[in-house]
Amino acid sequence: MAATFTCGRSELLGVSLKVDNSSHALHSGATRLHCTTSATENVKLFAQHTFYKGKSALSIHPGRPTFKNREGAFVLEKEGTMFLEFAPSTGPRQYDWTQKQVLALSVVEMGSLVALTMSDSIEFFHDPNLGSSDAGKVRKSLKVEPMNDRSGFFFNFNMTNKYNNVEMHLTVPVTKGEFAVMRSSFNFMIPYLMGWHAYVNPSAIQSGANNRVDSDLEWSK
Amino acid sequence: MAATFTCGRSELLGVSLKVDNSSHALHSGATRLHCTTSATENVKLFAQHTFYKGKSALSIHPGRPTFKNREGAFVLEKEGTMFLEFAPSTGPRQYDWTQKQVLALSVVEMGSLVALTMSDSIEFFHDPNLGSSDAGKVRKSLKVEPMNDRSGFFFNFNMTNKYNNVEMHLTVPVTKGEFAVMRSSFNFMIPYLMGWHAYVNPSAIQSGANNRVDSDLEWSK
Amino acid sequence: MAATFTCGRSELLGVSLKVDNSSHALHSGATRLHCTTSATENVKLFAQHTFYKGKSALSIHPGRPTFKNREGAFVLEKEGTMFLEFAPSTGPRQYDWTQKQVLALSVVEMGSLVALTMSDSIEFFHDPNLGSSDAGKVRKSLKVEPMNDRSGFFFNFNMTNKYNNVEMHLTVPVTKGEFAVMRSSFNFMIPYLMGWHAYVNPSAIQSGANNRVDSDLEWSK
Amino acid sequence: MAATFTCGRSELLGVSLKVDNSSHALHSGATRLHCTTSATENVKLFAQHTFYKGKSALSIHPGRPTFKNREGAFVLEKEGTMFLEFAPSTGPRQYDWTQKQVLALSVVEMGSLVALTMSDSIEFFHDPNLGSSDAGKVRKSLKVEPMNDRSGFFFNFNMTNKYNNVEMHLTVPVTKGEFAVMRSSFNFMIPYLMGWHAYVNPSAIQSGANNRVDSDLEWSK
Numbered sequence: 022m023a024a025t026f027t028c029g030r031s032e033l034l035g036v037s038l039k040v041d042n043s044s045h046a047l048h049s050g051a052t053r054l055h056c057t058t059s060a061t062e063n064v065k066l067f068a069q070h071t072f073y074k075g076k077s078a079l080s081i082h083p084g085r086p087t088f089k090n091r092e093g094a095f096v097l098e099k100e101g102t103m104f105l106e107f108a109p110s111t112g113p114r115q116y117d118w119t120q121k122q123v124l125a126l127s128v129v130e131m132g133s134l135v136a137l138t139m140s141d142s143i144e145f146f147h148d149p150n151l152g153s154s155d156a157g158k159v160r161k162s163l164k165v166e167p168m169n170d171r172s173g174f175f176f177n178f179n180m181t182n183k184y185n186n187v188e189m190h191l192t193v194p195v196t197k198g199e200f201a202v203m204r205s206s207f208n209f210m211i212p213y214l215m216g217w218h219a220y221v222n223p224s225a226i227q228s229g230a231n232n233r234v235d236s237d238l239e240w241s242k
Numbered sequence: 243m244a245a246t247f248t249c250g251r252s253e254l255l256g257v258s259l260k261v262d263n264s265s266h267a268l269h270s271g272a273t274r275l276h277c278t279t280s281a282t283e284n285v286k287l288f289a290q291h292t293f294y295k296g297k298s299a300l301s302i303h304p305g306r307p308t309f310k311n312r313e314g315a316f317v318l319e320k321e322g323t324m325f326l327e328f329a330p331s332t333g334p335r336q337y338d339w340t341q342k343q344v345l346a347l348s349v350v351e352m353g354s355l356v357a358l359t360m361s362d363s364i365e366f367f368h369d370p371n372l373g374s375s376d377a378g379k380v381r382k383s384l385k386v387e388p389m390n391d392r393s394g395f396f397f398n399f400n401m402t403n404k405y406n407n408v409e410m411h412l413t414v415p416v417t418k419g420e421f422a423v424m425r426s427s428f429n430f431m432i433p434y435l436m437g438w439h440a441y442v443n444p445s446a447i448q449s450g451a452n453n454r455v456d457s458d459l460e461w462s463k
Numbered sequence: 464m465a466a467t468f469t470c471g472r473s474e475l476l477g478v479s480l481k482v483d484n485s486s487h488a489l490h491s492g493a494t495r496l497h498c499t500t501s502a503t504e505n506v507k508l509f510a511q512h513t514f515y516k517g518k519s520a521l522s523i524h525p526g527r528p529t530f531k532n533r534e535g536a537f538v539l540e541k542e543g544t545m546f547l548e549f550a551p552s553t554g555p556r557q558y559d560w561t562q563k564q565v566l567a568l569s570v571v572e573m574g575s576l577v578a579l580t581m582s583d584s585i586e587f588f589h590d591p592n593l594g595s596s597d598a599g600k601v602r603k604s605l606k607v608e609p610m611n612d613r614s615g616f617f618f619n620f621n622m623t624n625k626y627n628n629v630e631m632h633l634t635v636p637v638t639k640g641e642f643a644v645m646r647s648s649f650n651f652m653i654p655y656l657m658g659w660h661a662y663v664n665p666s667a668i669q670s671g672a673n674n675r676v677d678s679d680l681e682w683s684k
Numbered sequence: 685m686a687a688t689f690t691c692g693r694s695e696l697l698g699v700s701l702k703v704d705n706s707s708h709a710l711h712s713g714a715t716r717l718h719c720t721t722s723a724t725e726n727v728k729l730f731a732q733h734t735f736y737k738g739k740s741a742l743s744i745h746p747g748r749p750t751f752k753n754r755e756g757a758f759v760l761e762k763e764g765t766m767f768l769e770f771a772p773s774t775g776p777r778q779y780d781w782t783q784k785q786v787l788a789l790s791v792v793e794m795g796s797l798v799a800l801t802m803s804d805s806i807e808f809f810h811d812p813n814l815g816s817s818d819a820g821k822v823r824k825s826l827k828v829e830p831m832n833d834r835s836g837f838f839f840n841f842n843m844t845n846k847y848n849n850v851e852m853h854l855t856v857p858v859t860k861g862e863f864a865v866m867r868s869s870f871n872f873m874i875p876y877l878m879g880w881h882a883y884v885n886p887s888a889i890q891s892g893a894n895n896r897v898d899s900d901l902e903w904s905k
Binding site: 506507508509510511512525527638639640641642643644646647648651652655660664 | 749751756757758759760763791792793794795796797798799806871874875878879880882883884885886889
Binding site: 064065066067068069070083085196197198199200201202204205206209210213218222 | 307309314315316317318321349350351352353354355356357364429432433436437438440441442443444447
């Protein structure tokens, strides 16, 4: 007979324990407890931080790194990303998230933002068709530049889709304090998205199964 | 029969394990362990850091973010805040905490403080009646400005209550070293108060039940 | 009958689980697992980082904060400190740690070091008799000042004991890279020594019993 | 009889629980659970971050600190290191990792990189035979210097082996954003590689057995 243990901290971590006590008989029972990392391993978590502005809103949240188990070792499969979601305003304090545009920043792009000073600007270009004959058909870009009065940064998002001739331009003014929140949280997240948190706390390893959704999110629209 | 397990790390996390071993019979027992997150989930923790000064004291401590469980997913319900408590001095090394004034800084206000340099100053305004006809009746403000000799910052707290014509002014001089402690600890806390620590360590998720008190603390007097 | 469980993570955390299964009888056994935080709660850990120099050595390691349990709540009893131990050299790559001098930096003193730039210097004074008639009889001071060539900082330690007319002067040259290690590790430790890590990870709370030694270490010689 | 439990979080931490229930007899069974930290304690983890460039690639990953258990106390045996692996390019987007050269940065060398600004450069020298008559026979060096246009740093790696007259020179251009990733991740790792993470989270302690490989990796070729 076999019993399944799912317990304490383990439930949150989605690690289920299986008990194989087939030989659990009176006076001679030996119980063996072992664990498996199952498809339920990832806790679904929604913790966006949103900057609401006059004409648009910017929401940020991380997408987890994924590991695969190869012969007993955990191997980083895919680094995590930082999702930036831009939505237009449709009225006072109202935003249309059905029109949202997603940009998934890599760890290095996050580093560029963390290192950004008031005397610099930076631009990222994303193209899902890069390297194919359709390169340039769909493009997303983000330009981050300091405000003239140095009170913060403008986040200028652009999307061009030549398939359906749609364009989208959104500018989000980000104050110094808001940018400091990005810097703090991005700085905190970079080692985690690289999978390095697992060196410090091995139990934080997540299997890749449930994260496939995340990784395709930028281009899934 | 059923047994309840509350163990080790789990107790601190307030996660109780329940054992349902109704079929635990001799020779054929199968044991099932599962956990529930209960209302006892939050550890009550008091860890203020207080800066004691000649005419006043400033005490800081974080208020936790809260999550709700929605169909198996954890959703950030409310970001945490940083509580600043100001108390007047009543004599040498004596402070009257019954007169304390509380200001709950948002994550972005914390970011503004973290980003503050010796060539800047910053001011926050809090009004519990904002947007209602009573707006302006009660106001709290905090102005943080560098000292002339650049050896630190002045934290100027003001409260005006037009209902009972009470005013309160307190200035706390904060040295560079003390400000560095704020910067370190605020920087450490920002991702946590945003709920992002839960991406790294899902077991850190706290249910919202017991934190209601915290969130109303600034205006509960 | 009763059994004691001490397991996995719990052992490291020094949390022992006790099993009270007095009613554990055949076919009707109910098992109850609960935990106690005992005096064995603290893991003894030695992880100094030492800077070995020509004429002296400087070793650093943190002393944990302590909490007490008051009616179910954990209350910070004493913030942790950072121990700086200075030892004179007695020959090439040889240091006499029996002569070591200890300075326990407070969280704010650590903040002052973290915030220190190449255009500043800072000095700390410690006196165990401060406020008593013996004030000034024993004094320790640490002056940290930039090197002329800006390649690092000098850590000048002084101790004067007027009881036995002993004086001690030690200077440790700390390179930029070494100072960056201090800054990184102090910055990491500050929230922990304030007890704030426990907000993020409640299981990290340590009871105060075993730490008494630590807190008296600076003056125990 | 005895049973072995390896469970949940514990498996990841490689902590195995052993159950000694030799007296587990009907009606009188007392079960004792205790843990041992065994040679399986370390989770094998591979989470390199690689910067791919035109003529070469640079891959970084940490090597864990090791502790030994001395009379119940955990004592840091060896600080961790940061491995930098340099590989030459053999064609567009192709790199020959069989020719890779490894440099293991100490915590202080990591600090030097974290503290590096655009107006500085820094050089590290490693010699496995230092202090012996063969000193200088094999040398590795890394010089990190800012690009002229201040858009990043050059990582110049050199290896000279006088035994077989082999030399190797590789230059990796590292952008500001990439350098910020190094700074974030090195800064995060420094306290951990010093073993200080264990003060905060004692369960993160790793026994030294399996890490011997890591520590010899730089010179194992």
